[in-house]
Amino acid sequence: MDVVLCAYHWAGCRAVSLLRPLTTRLFVCTHDAPPYIPSVIRLCNTWNIPCTTCNVSQVDLPFRPDVLISVYYRYRITETLLNSRSIAPVNLHPSLLPRYRGCSSTAWALINGDAETGFTYHVMDGMFDSGPIILQRRLPIYPWDTGLSLYYRVMFEGLAYLTQAIDACQDGIAPRAQVGPSSYHPRGCPYGGEIDDAWPDDMVERFIRAMIFPPLPPAQYKGMPVLCMEDYLALRNNARKS
Helix, strand or coil, X not given: CEEEEEECHHHHHHHHHHHHHHCCEEEEECCCCCCCCCCHHHHHHHCCCCEECCCHHHCCCCCCCCEXXXXXCCCCCCHHHHCCCCCCCEEEECCCCCCCEECCHHHHHHHCCCCEEEEEEEXXXXXXXCCCEEEEEEEECCCCCCHHHHHHHHXXXXXXXXXXXXXXXXXXXXXXXXXXXXXXXCCCCXXXXXXXXXXXXXXXXXXXXXXXXXXXXXXXXXXXXXCCHHHHHHHXXXXXXX
């Protein structure tokens, strides 16, 4: 199997490690990573896997892939490229599609008080996370989850099903259309990272946990960092006194 993988972050590194023994040829498109993000480039160089940080839609691929796979890739992939392989192009998305298309999916599920979230492997169709579903699994959201813990739980579990999703496409199992209410969130920190006084306390508490994803900034209240509910209550009381 010849695979083009478009991937980034820890999830991208894990996808490379899973695909490496399964592929005849593997080519990876990724992004430059700051020091606090696991580097797909460094991993590919270690294993002598050809890779690039150029947009996959603008680079000359070294071969026509059997399958194109996207895991936390940050560029939109053109329909021309999506139609250039023999097996359906596959994307791993950290939500129960059609809910939370777009970015920060696990954070939004936590903020909104959902009891569960999950992951979806779906066919890429040129739109944002709208293609038919190949495989989907549910996971509970715990009352102690943070943005960091929930994201890693969902992606860790999701990547355990990577080969199963590819096998389903190879075996010709028909994906099913997305059904139900949909939602979409663009790239960017939810609510700009700022707590709103109009929110009820239970939403504030969830928002604080959702914004815990170091080294990214935590939640803010009137420009001050908030790491826990006690921080927020103290800042709010001081603001009301002044």
